Structures are given as structure tokens and as C-alpha cells.
Amino acid sequence: MDFNLSKEQQELKSKTYAFAKSLSKDLLKRDKESVFDSDAWKEIAKNGLLKGFVPKNLDGFDWDATTRVAALEAFGEGCSDNGLCLALSSLVWTIFPPILSVGTDEQKNKYIPKLLAGDFFAADGITEESAGSDAIAMKASASLTKDGYRLNGKKSYIGFAPIADLVILFAKTDPNMGAWGVSTFLVETDIDGITLSHNNEKMGLRTLPMGSIKFDNCLVPESARLGEEGVGMSLFNESMEWERSFILATQVGTMARQLKQCVAYAKSRKQFGSAIGANQSISNRIADMRTRLETCRLLLYKTAWLKDQGKTAALEASMTKLTISEAFVSSSLDAVRIHGARGYLSEFEIERDLRDATGGLIYAGTSDIQRNLIARLAGL
Ligand SMILES: Cc1cc2nc3c(=O)[nH]c(=O)nc-3n(C[C@H](O)[C@H](O)[C@H](O)COP(=O)(O)OP(=O)(O)OC[C@H]3O[C@@H](n4cnc5c(N)ncnc54)[C@H](O)[C@@H]3O)c2cc1C
Structure with a gap:
């Protein structure tokens, strides 16, 4: 078993992280006013990230699942705009797969280039x-x-x-x-x-x-x-396996960023004469956040590995979706608690993750539905 990413995958992660960090402009205002960042979307198209999800004969790079997940994790760590992260994840996991799976050559040649160009939305x-x-x-x-x-x-x-x-x-x-x-x-x-x-x-x-x-x-x-x-429902099930497996890959990156921010705050914020991180109730939250992050990563990359082996991953897809979505909510709430009133006020940009994370419990099948599927696949 090899948990290492290749040198190329690590370079892609660093490049994608730096690129994603350059996005998220005016986020506080856009979140308040519900504004999509169409300029950032064009930048994503220009950057070539989308091409990793498309085969070479359609001008893509045809990355394997592990490389795709690594790029998205880095994107989520760099980009604070969770709406933009979901927009990107939706395109590559809910729109590309069905078109690429059963689309005619005419349909693929008509729509994939337009979607890659970044000014055509699906x-x-x-x-x-x-x-x-x-x-x-x-x-x-x-x-x-x-x-x-x-x-x-x-x-x-x-x-x-x-x-x-x-x-x-x-x-x-x-x-x-x-x-x-x-x-x-x-x-x-x-x-x-x-x-x-x-x-x-x-x-x-x-x-x-x-x-x-x-x-x-x-x-x-x-x-x-x-x-x-x-064949609509079988296409739905096939697409859902991709979607449940990887639509939350960016959130794993977001959780890594959240953790760094919380560790830094727990070290610098002083109450009763010492850093709040010296209290076990704070350090326990940090430990839980770190453990959730690792659990999510392991499931995410195990599922990617299965996909790269051409194996079915229906069970792992549901477990990945359930685990990451619930973990992101729990860690976002921990981040709010660690930051006290600063965590609660929008201007400090901590509470937004908690509001954004909640959507993940619902789309691509609710947590209850994932549990039903997991229990059935466990033999119940
Ligand atoms: C941010 C966001 C983005 C979305 N994007 C899209 C999109 O792009 N395209 C799209 O088609 N849809 C999209 N959706 C819709 C989403 O897929 C549905 O909301 C979801 O499938 C749940 O359906 P519902 O809201 O009707 O809830 P319901 O199905 O009515 O469920 C209500 C509650 O009952 C529970 N429940 C229902 N049935 C069972 C059961 N059998 N066992 C146990 N509990 C059960 C649910 O878990 C939930 O708690 C999006 C939703 C959100 C929040």
C-alpha cells in the first residue's frame, strides 16, 4: 500500500492551491448579496483545471481519479468561496460524467468544448x-x-x-x-x-x-x-457514484485550512493569562478536527484508488459522502466555538463555513439516504 502522491501530483496540488488562493475576491460582500463570481469562473476555465476531467480526444488531460481528487482538495484549501467550489465540483462530477459516459460524439463535441470555455453553464x-x-x-x-x-x-x-x-x-x-x-x-x-x-x-x-x-x-x-x-435511472446511479465519491473533495481541503486557522487562533488568543489552546476542551476540539480531516482523506483517496483500479465503489461512495459532509459541519461548528464571538460574527469569516457545510448534508442524497444505502450494502 502506497499513500504517497507522485511528484507531478504534488506539483499540481501546489499550483492549484496557489491559483485557488488568488480567487475568492469580495467574498464577504458577494455572500451577503448572493453573487456568483463569473470572473473567477472564467479564470478556472483559463487555468485548464477543468481539462483534467475530460479525455484527451476532447482536448483534455484525462487525469486519473486520484489526481483529480488531489487537485480538488488543493482547490478547496486555497479557495474560501464554498459556492464556487461546489460550482466547480458540480460541473466535473455531475455534468461531465453522464455526457462522457453515454453521449454521442456529436453531443460530446458540441457541449464539452463550450463547458470547458467557461461561459456556458449547465x-x-x-x-x-x-x-x-x-x-x-x-x-x-x-x-x-x-x-x-x-x-x-x-x-x-x-x-x-x-x-x-x-x-x-x-x-x-x-x-x-x-x-x-x-x-x-x-x-x-x-x-x-x-x-x-x-x-x-x-x-x-x-x-x-x-x-x-x-x-x-x-x-x-x-x-x-x-x-x-x-436508461435514465441507471445513468443516474452511475453518475451518483462519481458524485457521492468526490463532490466533497474540495471540502477536505477546506477542513485543512480551517484547522490551520483554528490552531493559530488557539495559540494566540489569551484568556485567564494563557493561550486558550492550553485548555483541554480547546485542544480536544483541535484533535477531533485533525482526526476528522484524516478520516475524510483516507476515505476520499481509498475511493479514488478503487475507481482507478476500475472497481465498483458504491459502498465507499456513500461512506465518503456521509463522512465528509458530517465532518465538515462538525469541524465548522468547532471552528465557531474556538473563535468565540469572532466565530459568530460574519465579518471574521468563520461562521460562513458552517452555513455552507449544512448544504452538504442534503445534496447528492441526504445523510439519512447514505445511511440507508450503506446499511443495505452492508447486508441488512
Ligand atoms: C445546496 C443544494 C444544492 C442542490 N443541487 C441540486 C442540483 O443541482 N440538482 C438537483 O437535482 N437537486 C439538487 N439539490 C436537491 C437535493 O438533491 C434534494 O434536496 C435532496 O435529494 C433531498 O430532497 P428533499 O429536499 O426533497 O428532501 P426529502 O426527500 O423530502 O427529505 C426530507 C427529510 O426526510 C428524510 N428522508 C426522506 N426519505 C427518507 C428515507 N427513505 N429514509 C430516511 N430518511 C428519509 C431526508 O433525509 C430528510 O431529512 C440541491 C440541494 C441543495 C441543498
């Missing part, structure tokens, strides 16, 4: 108001007519929805077929009948635009279907 349309954890209960429909598919329905709580140019839409082509009645479509949002709207203010991840997408009798050609009819 949203992943699964959740509906009445179908969240139970995604198969979705009502959105796609009916085949002689002119193409007619799309109806509404997707809610969707990242990038208000500014999306493209939606990966999951809809029922046969409502009587359960999981086998779901199909997937690549829908450009400039067609008739689509309405994009913005959610009202949210608890955290405010710099990531989020909202709903309504389809009112939209017509798309048959060529807009992504994969065969009826």
Missing part, C-alpha cells in the same frame, strides 16, 4: 418539489411525438438553474415503467417553453446560483436524448 435537473430523496417519483415527462420529445414538468433546488444554458433533464418517457421509464435529455434553455427562476435567499452556498427550471410543452429533437430511452 445544470443537473433531477429533484422536484414532490420528488427529492425519492427521485423515481419524479413527474417531469418527455413524450415522443413525430416532431421529437415534448417536455413538461418542473425541477427545483437546482444549482446553476438561473443562469443555465444547458440542462441535463431526467424525465419519464414511460410513467408505467418505474425506474426503467426514466430517460435523460440535454436541453438548451433558449428554446420556447422554458422558464428559469432564482431561489430566494438561502442559508449558505449563497455564491452558487440556485433555482428552478420549468418545462412547459417544450419541443426537443430525438437527438437531444442522452443515452437510450429508459
Whole structure:
């Protein structure tokens, strides 16, 4: 067993960390006003980071999973804008994989270069108001007519929805077929009948635009279907394995940054004549934060290793998602406690992580759903 990263991977981490640190401009203000940093997004596209997630024949670098995770961990450590981190993670783990997995050459050649360029946004349309954890209960429909598919329905709580140019839409082509009645479509949002709207203010991840997408009798050609009819849920499961495995990789980097900040504060802040870190209640929190960080890293890289071996990682994907999301919330709360009132006031930029971390308990399947999956895969 070799836990070392190669020299090239370490260099990529250092480069990505330095690049990510140059982003996060005006974050306090943008968080308050819920503003996405489109300039930073263009910088990410220019930097070439996105290319690591795309095969060489599409102008990518085709990194293995371990290299991808290492780059994202470093990005999360450098970039304080958790909304931007999720925007990046969503593109590379929820949008690229289904297109690359079952897209036709025409679909790949049309959309991947636009997405790499950084001025074309894509949203992943699964959740509906009445179908969240139970995604198969979705009502959105796609009916085949002689002119193409007619799309109806509404997707809610969707990242990038208000500014999306493209939606990966999951809809029922046969409502009587359960999981086998779901199909997937690549829908450009400039067609008739689509309405994009913005959610009202949210608890955290405010710099990531989020909202709903309504389809009112939209017509798309048959060529807009992504994969065969009826394979939507198997594509969903395949994409979800990538998403649950790695969508929180940036958060592991964020936890490393948080830990450094807390250690420095625990050493410098004095109460009762000595550094607060001298109290065991503070040092225990630091120890817990460090242990959580290591546990998350081990699971994240073990899952990446499995993927690089071409092995299935359904169990590890759910354990990774559950562990990192819960750990980030716990460590963010510890960071607030260690910083006292400074931790609680927005201007010191400690509390934002706690608000942002909470979203991770919900997207890509809630913690309860991950536990259900883990118990089932454990044989229950
Ligand atoms: C920040 C953020 C970004 C998101 N981005 C996207 C996106 O880009 N695309 C997209 O399609 N969706 C997105 N979502 C939506 C997300 O996937 C859903 O919110 C999630 O699947 C949960 O669905 P729900 O909100 O309807 O909750 P519900 O499914 O109604 O769950 C409510 C509660 O009941 C629990 N529960 C439900 N069923 C069970 C069960 N069987 N066993 C135990 N407990 C259960 C849940 O764990 C939860 O605590 C996003 C959500 C957030 C918060």
C-alpha cells in the first residue's frame, strides 16, 4: 500500500492551491448579496483545471481519479468561496460524467468544448418539489411525438438553474415503467417553453446560483436524448457514484485550512493569562478536527484508488459522502466555538463555513439516504 502522491501530483496540488488562493475576491460582500463570481469562473476555465476531467480526444488531460481528487482538495484549501467550489465540483462530477459516459460524439463535441470555455453553464435537473430523496417519483415527462420529445414538468433546488444554458433533464418517457421509464435529455434553455427562476435567499452556498427550471410543452429533437430511452435511472446511479465519491473533495481541503486557522487562533488568543489552546476542551476540539480531516482523506483517496483500479465503489461512495459532509459541519461548528464571538460574527469569516457545510448534508442524497444505502450494502 502506497499513500504517497507522485511528484507531478504534488506539483499540481501546489499550483492549484496557489491559483485557488488568488480567487475568492469580495467574498464577504458577494455572500451577503448572493453573487456568483463569473470572473473567477472564467479564470478556472483559463487555468485548464477543468481539462483534467475530460479525455484527451476532447482536448483534455484525462487525469486519473486520484489526481483529480488531489487537485480538488488543493482547490478547496486555497479557495474560501464554498459556492464556487461546489460550482466547480458540480460541473466535473455531475455534468461531465453522464455526457462522457453515454453521449454521442456529436453531443460530446458540441457541449464539452463550450463547458470547458467557461461561459456556458449547465445544470443537473433531477429533484422536484414532490420528488427529492425519492427521485423515481419524479413527474417531469418527455413524450415522443413525430416532431421529437415534448417536455413538461418542473425541477427545483437546482444549482446553476438561473443562469443555465444547458440542462441535463431526467424525465419519464414511460410513467408505467418505474425506474426503467426514466430517460435523460440535454436541453438548451433558449428554446420556447422554458422558464428559469432564482431561489430566494438561502442559508449558505449563497455564491452558487440556485433555482428552478420549468418545462412547459417544450419541443426537443430525438437527438437531444442522452443515452437510450429508459436508461435514465441507471445513468443516474452511475453518475451518483462519481458524485457521492468526490463532490466533497474540495471540502477536505477546506477542513485543512480551517484547522490551520483554528490552531493559530488557539495559540494566540489569551484568556485567564494563557493561550486558550492550553485548555483541554480547546485542544480536544483541535484533535477531533485533525482526526476528522484524516478520516475524510483516507476515505476520499481509498475511493479514488478503487475507481482507478476500475472497481465498483458504491459502498465507499456513500461512506465518503456521509463522512465528509458530517465532518465538515462538525469541524465548522468547532471552528465557531474556538473563535468565540469572532466565530459568530460574519465579518471574521468563520461562521460562513458552517452555513455552507449544512448544504452538504442534503445534496447528492441526504445523510439519512447514505445511511440507508450503506446499511443495505452492508447486508441488512
Ligand atoms: C445546496 C443544494 C444544492 C442542490 N443541487 C441540486 C442540483 O443541482 N440538482 C438537483 O437535482 N437537486 C439538487 N439539490 C436537491 C437535493 O438533491 C434534494 O434536496 C435532496 O435529494 C433531498 O430532497 P428533499 O429536499 O426533497 O428532501 P426529502 O426527500 O423530502 O427529505 C426530507 C427529510 O426526510 C428524510 N428522508 C426522506 N426519505 C427518507 C428515507 N427513505 N429514509 C430516511 N430518511 C428519509 C431526508 O433525509 C430528510 O431529512 C440541491 C440541494 C441543495 C441543498
